Amino acid sequence: MKRQTGNYFVVTLSAIIMVLTVYIGNSWLKRFKVDMTEEKLYTLSNGSKDILKKLNTPLTLKLYYSKTSANKGTEGLRIFNNYFFYVKDLLEEYVAHSRNNLRLQVIDPRPDTKEEEEASTYGLKKFQLTETEKYFFGLVVENNVGTEKIIEFFDPGQQENLEYEVTRLIYSVINPRKKSVGILSSLPILNDKMTPYMAQLMRMQGKAPQESWIITKLMQEFYDVKNIEPDTEKISGLDILMIAHPKNLSEKTLWAIDQYVLGGGKVLLFVDPYSIVDNVISKARAGAEKKSNLKKLMTKWGVELEEKKLAGDRFLSGVGRMNARMQPQRLLALLECDQRCGAEFKDAITYKLGSMTFLYPGSLRVIDKKQKDKKIYPILGTTNKGNSYEFSTWKLSDPTYLWKNFKDGSKPVHLAYKIVGKFESAFPNGVSVKKKDQKDKVEKEILLTGLKKSTKESAVIVFSDVDFIHDQFSFKNSVFGIGLANENSTLVLNSLEQLGGSRELLEVRSKGRFNRSFDVVDKIEFDAQKNTAEKVSEINKRIESFEKELGELGRKMNEGNIGLIQNEGIKKKKELTKVIAKLKGELRDVKREGREKIEKLGSNLQYLNTLFMPSILLVFGIFFQMRRKKGIRKDS
Amino acid sequence: MMSHSVKTILKKELKSYFTTPLGYVFSIIFLFSIGYVTFESGRGSFFVLRQADLSSFFRYIPWLFLLLVPAVSMRLWAEERKSGTIELLLTLPVTVREAVLGKFLASWAFIGFNLLCTFPIVLTVAYLGQPDYLVILIGYLGSFLLGGAYLAIGCFFSALTKNQVISFICTVVFCYLLTMAGSPPILEFLSTFLHRYFLDLFESLSMIHHFETMGRGVMRVGDLWFFAVIILAWLYGCEAILDEKKAS
Amino acid sequence: MIRVTELSKSFGEIKAVDKISFEVKEGEVLGFLGPNGAGKSTTMKMITSFISPSGGDATVFGKSILSEPIEVRKKIGYMPENAPLYDDMTVDEFLHYTAQLRGLEKKGQVKAVEKVIEMCALKDVQFQTIETLSKGYKRRTSMAQALIHDPQVLILDEPTDGLDPNQKHDVRTLIKSLAKDKCVILSTHILEEVEAVCTRAIIISSGKKLFDGEASELKEKSSLGRIDDVFRAITTGQEVQGVSL
Known part of the structure; x- marks a missing residue:
């Protein structure tokens, strides 16, 4: 009896030990x-x-x-x-x-x-x-x-x-402060001098007030936004510098930007080889440059905008018309990006954005392959079929020419990059600027020197288009007021948000979701859809030709043969109804065939998975049982 | 590594699954049911989800195992005991531990064989899309470990009683409890008389939770540890019971 | 040689075996006699270390059942009561299985199986599954498995129970032929068997040893020469006519 109790004690104890081991092991x-x-x-x-x-x-x-x-x-x-x-x-x-x-x-x-x-x-x-x-x-x-x-x-x-x-x-939660954004632009993106009262006043006088772009209004919800003078020698006190369409910036300003970045400043840059918005706004100044670049600095950042080239992709091109006289058609210039454009790069900025519209976007390239202190991430691109093409301004007005002469590429053209890390100065020897001495009031050449290399990690996001942030291409007017036309503004806000966060946040990437759909089934469905579309167009063609015939009959009609013609009309109509009924039947068949094919595939696979192995085992089982029952000697 | 006796017992026991109708009946029922429920027309169905992974397959593994594995384990010791062959086995120069291990490993290998026989489903997803084979592999490993855990519990109850039906029922109930240890209804029931801390303890025993993380393709040392401890603990229990019977 | 010292076993309150001691030497065939439930099987199960004793010890060629049960088992060939067997195996498979568990080499296995099949006359049913065998064959198969490793000690629990007279005769002949260089313990309640095979007999009842001596000695106790009478007298403690203890 004693022994028994002892055993039960051991069993209980080991059960408790088991539970504890599981629990502790589990949590550790x-x-x-x-x-x-x-x-x-x-x-x-x-x-x-x-x-x-x-x-x-x-x-x-x-x-x-x-x-x-x-x-x-x-x-x-x-x-x-x-x-x-x-x-x-x-x-x-x-x-x-x-x-x-x-x-x-x-x-x-x-x-x-x-x-x-x-x-x-x-x-x-x-x-x-x-x-x-x-x-x-x-x-x-x-x-x-x-x-x-x-x-x-x-x-x-x-x-x-x-x-x-x-x-x-x-x-x-750790950094709750509202960030400040400075805008340096050749375009009137932010009109911070215009108070609402002044705008009202101008409208009453019949003048169109120059209002800020809607995108800045969105930005103001999350950031302190202010303009940066295009001619400055020092940029400071900003969390993010947004440079849009930089044209003919002075050495001094470039120097200022350079030093700002080397000091750890974040930059959101929009360069554009051909800006529509600029075209419209600066119409008065004929012959003015429509392109912008920041080559000197971008070279140091490791990327470049391809000269005189635009990015195109026939598979992403949108439908539109160049002017009121033209038929709507597919335009190479109108790049409508969907999920495919960002999915590959798995960056939180572009991931899952499904509709972004770009106009004459440029093509960006990595030039510094070494990337010692910095990392360059592409974040947006065309599909594999995208390519860059050379352009001259006169050709741009002929979309058909562009379309015809475009050759599909074999790898994506990049539209945006994120660059994180440390950079070298574009002005290793400093820069000399003319400056008025305050005392003498005489202009003097002064050599400005500063950082030669980054002191802190910085980050730059570059887009090869500026038009997409303009009201016309990112917002729409509706009865409910101004709404989003697409996700262009989200793209901008995502970029700002990442730049406004720490460098680390910039390196958190989206976890991709791999597409594991049934390719075989998809193909069947795709084929069925194609067949369906063919049938539908055939039906439509029939109806069209019947209407034509009917019209012709109508023309032939006169008082004498009115009855005859009507009769013939009725006869034709009957014929047509029959034909259409037949075609519709065929259409149904096509649709059903596709569905049945899938269903059949499904049930075949189900048979394979439910019956195949069991029947094999059954056969083997019966065979071996029979052998054993007979007591057949096995060969050994 | 494995002693000679363990190997011999393992071989003999494993062979008995293929020389008796029982093994075939089990395999056929298992393979048919798992195929059927995977394709069963419902919202979680394989062909409705259209994802080239085996989530709808692995989802049913615990439930099928819950019914079928105890059917395998119930006879392990109960039958030996009933027919008296246990006297034969344990008077041969074999320790109880070797015998327990041999029998357990044999039935585990049999479960493994059955899992291997589900290979058409892998071929199916390979044909239909591009599955992640590593995730599938880990899913299978998880299923195998889950089967082992159920078996170890079954071994214990089989050693406890001569009656196979009682052994079966006890195993099902216990496996169910451990499987559903993390489920709210059971926790809610237990919370009426257990302290919160014990509740946490109990929840950590939830088999399905450990199984599901593996089904998603993550191999956590914690999960492997969990299954290892569960299997070894119950086998130890089984050995203790057999020793106990010897003494009484 | 087997030495049993004060071996006891109790199941709860019931003492199944109560301090039994005896010895069996090589060449001896010990008949274990006693009414049903006397503790014969329990004693044998303890010697084979299938169950552990509540007290006392037994040694088989110097190895104790308490400290070296596996060594003890290696020396013993045991035929359990009612000859339980794995029904789904064939005789051949079963014998190979036990040979393997006995640790015989691959070659040795085949030889050993051939030998015991011949010894126990199992040739005709070698490849039949055990469930299809008659009772006699089952007994012989069980006997064969006990002999497979040519053990020094043979323990047989009611080896002839339920056999027809011819089969009984065969089994007894077999035991006798084996007995020369082995210790054999066999339990039975058939008294003529003791006379026929055993060199010594032990009678136990209610777990206690009541008689230990030559089988012929037992017979001599009855003036009528009837072992039955002696057995009854010893186990019941009643006066039986013609028996003087």
Whole structure:
């Protein structure tokens, strides 16, 4: 008896040890893992890790997820349940890299509790599942002095950008100040001298007031925006310098920009080999340059705008008309970028942006392959079929010529780059400027010297078009007021946001979602659609020709043969109805064929997976059983 | 590495799956059902999702295993005990540990064989699209480990009783509890009488959670550790039970 | 040689075996007699280390069942009661399996299997599955597995139970032929078997040893020469006519 009790004691003890080992091992070993997903879904990028390293105040991450409610909900919530685990895993990854500065709380807010009220107060999105059950799935990041930022709802469709969103959120809690942006432009992007009152006054006088571009109004919501004089020798006190369409900048200004960047300043640059907006605005000054470049500095940054070349892509070209007399047609000049343009580069700036419109964009190239102290990331490009083409101004007015002479390329032409790192000065020997001495009031040559190399890491984002930020190509007027025409403005704001964040934030990349669709099925569907389209056009052709015939008959009609013609008309119509009915039948057949093909493929595969192996095993099983039953001696 | 006796027992036991109808019945039911549920017309169905991965396949593995693995494990010891052959086995120069290990490994290998027999589904996704083979591999590894964990639990209950039905039911119930350890209804039930800390402890035992991370293609040392501990602990329990029976 | 010292086993409150001691030397065939439930099987299971004793010890050629059970088992060939076998194996497979577990070399296995098949006359059923065999063949298969490694000690739990007279005769002949250089313990409740095969007999009842001596000695105790009477007298403790203990 004693022995028995002893044994049971051992068993109980080992059960407890087992549970504890599992629990402890689980929480300790959680960090060690091999992330085999192609997307590296469970691994933080270096940018996020660097931001976490810099954390020196404790932050609390409150992940609100109505787990209990979700389990009472429909099957559809399962996908959210799964996503929740992913979000939680990723947040735990953050905690693991935060040197104990992050604390993660997972909160399941039940109805009518303090937690639920808090979730609502924070402004998290709330979905009513049933009368009592509410559903929350959001994140609050809080520091100990009461700054809080939220992600109001986690959308499983946004999984790729999750890491960027969370890192940005953490970053914004640490750095809550509103950033300042300076605009240096040859175009009247920001008219900060014009007060609304003055604009009103001008309108009343019948003059068109020069208003700021709408994009700046959007920017003002998030940033302090001001103009930078185009002739300056020092730029300071800015978080971001936005240079749009720089033309004929003086050496002094270039020097100022150069020194600004070397000192760690961030630049958002728009250069353009051919600007439509400029064309329109500077019409008065005929023969003025429509192109802009910043070659001297960009060379040092490691990229260049190809001279006298534009980027084109037949597969991205939009439909439009050059002027009122022309038929709408596909224009090489109108580049309508979709998800394909950014997906490949997996950068949070362009990732998932589905509609961006560019006009006569230029082609950017990396010239400094070594990239010792800096990294150059392409962030936007054409498809593989894109190419750059030479242009002269007179050819641009003939879209058909351009279209005909364009040759498809074999790799994407890049439209934008992000450059992060340290640079060398374009003015290693300084620059001499003429300056009026304050005392003598005589102009003197003075040599300005400054930094020869970057002291701090900096970042530059370059786009090869400036037109796309203009009102006309990024916003539209509707009955509801001014709205977004496309995602051009989002592109600008994304760029500013990344530049405004730390360098680390710039290096957080989107986690791609790999396309794993059924290629075979897609092909069948594609073929079926093609056949359907053919049938539809055939039907339309028939109807068209019938109408023609009917018209001809009508012309032949006179008093004498009116009855005959009518009869013939009716006969023809009957024939046509028959033909159309037949064609429609065929159309249905084509559609059905496609569908049936897929269904058949599906059921064939199902048979393969359900019956193939079992039947093989069955045959083998019966065979071996028979052999054994007979007691056949095996050969050995 | 493996002792001679373990190997011998493993071979004999494994062979018995192919010389008796039971092994075939199990395999056929398993392979048919997993194929069927993967393609089953529902919202999570393979052909509706149209993603060239095996998520809809792996999703059902725990549930099929939950019913089928105990059917494999129930006879391991209960049958030996009932027919008396255990007396034969354990008077041969074989330790209890070797016998437990040999039998467990054999049935685990049999589960592995069944998983291998699902290869048409891999061919299917390879034909339909471009799957991530590494993720699939880890998914299979996860399934194999899950099967091993269920088996180890089954071994324990099989050693506990002569009656195969009781062994089966106990295994199913226990596996279900461990599988669903992280599920809210069970946690809610337990929270009525367990302290929060124990609840966390219990939740960490959730098999499906560890299985699902592997199904997504992440190999965490923690998950491997979890399965290793579960398997070894229950096998140790099985050995202890057999020793206990010997003494009483 | 087997030495059993004060071996005891209790199941809960019941003492199945109570401090039994005896010795078996090489060349001896020890008959283990006793009514059903006397503790014969339990004693044998303890010697084969299938179950562990609650007290006492037994050694087989100097190896203790408590400290070196695996060594003990290596020396013993054991035929359990009712001859349990793996029904789904063929005789050949089964014998190879046990040979392998006995640690015989590949070549040795084949030889050993051939030898025991001949010894136990299993040639006709060598490749049949065990479930299809008759009771007699099953017994012989079980016997064959006990002999496969040519053990120094043979422990047989009711080897002739349920066999027809011819089969019984065959088994007894086999045991006798084997007995020369081995220790054999066999349990039985058939008394003529003791007379026929055993050199020595032990009678136990309710876990206690009641008699230990030559089989012929047992017979001499009855004036009528009936072992049955002696057995009854010893195990029940009643007066039986013509028996003087």
